[in-house]
Amino acid sequence: MTAWLHPTSLMYKKSFVLLLVVFFSVAAMAQQRAHKSTDQINSLNWSILATINYVLNDKNQFSPVYSESVKRFKDKPFDLEGYLIPVKARKTHHTFLLSPLPVNQCNFCGANGIPAMIYVESKQPIAFTGKTIHLTGILRLDDTGDVPVRLVEAEFF
Incomplete structure (x- = not known):
């Protein structure tokens, strides 16, 4: 396993947090009704x-x-x-x-x-x-x- 993919590395943690932010942002936008x-x-x-x-x-x-x-x-x-x-x-x-x-x-x-x-x-x-x-x-x-x-x-x- 490369160093940046190791669960204790700072790059891994930042990537994981970014992935969570993107996921929850997309989920929130999908739940919002279109303006009618x-x-x-x-x-x-x-x-x-x-x-x-x-x-x-x-x-x-x-x-x-x-x-x-x-x-x-x-x-x-x-x-x-x-x-x-x-x-x-x-x-x-x-x-x-x-x-x-x-x-x-x-x-x-x-x-x-x-x-x-x-x-x-x-x-x-x-x-x-x-x-x-x-x-x-x-x-x-x-x-x-x-x-x-x-x-x-x-x-x-």
Whole structure:
């Protein structure tokens, strides 16, 4: 047996680790569903959120630019149906992202581009689910903070 194939050699260990990384990467990609536009939830309220644009400010950061249609709902009740995207590893969530695409799809690729997402602060906790959830809350806009659009005091139907 050559020296680099010997189980104690560093080259063998690196090759084995690389093989494992490639194997698990290919397995993960094979399990991910192809992006289908029929999986995306289309509604008037998601269309309204999609009108938020972002510009690069003088601090080299992206700042939101709210359309008039979004501003009409500022600090008013707003309802959405979407998929829960966890922001922390927990069994139940009070804060999470809501997306018009399921979490098992790449939210940053595909024919439809980057979907509009909203940060949710709910009144009651919800367990993760791959099914859609329907909720209502107060729409908050903040062009000075880290979260430009939030749904606060959210409740589930």
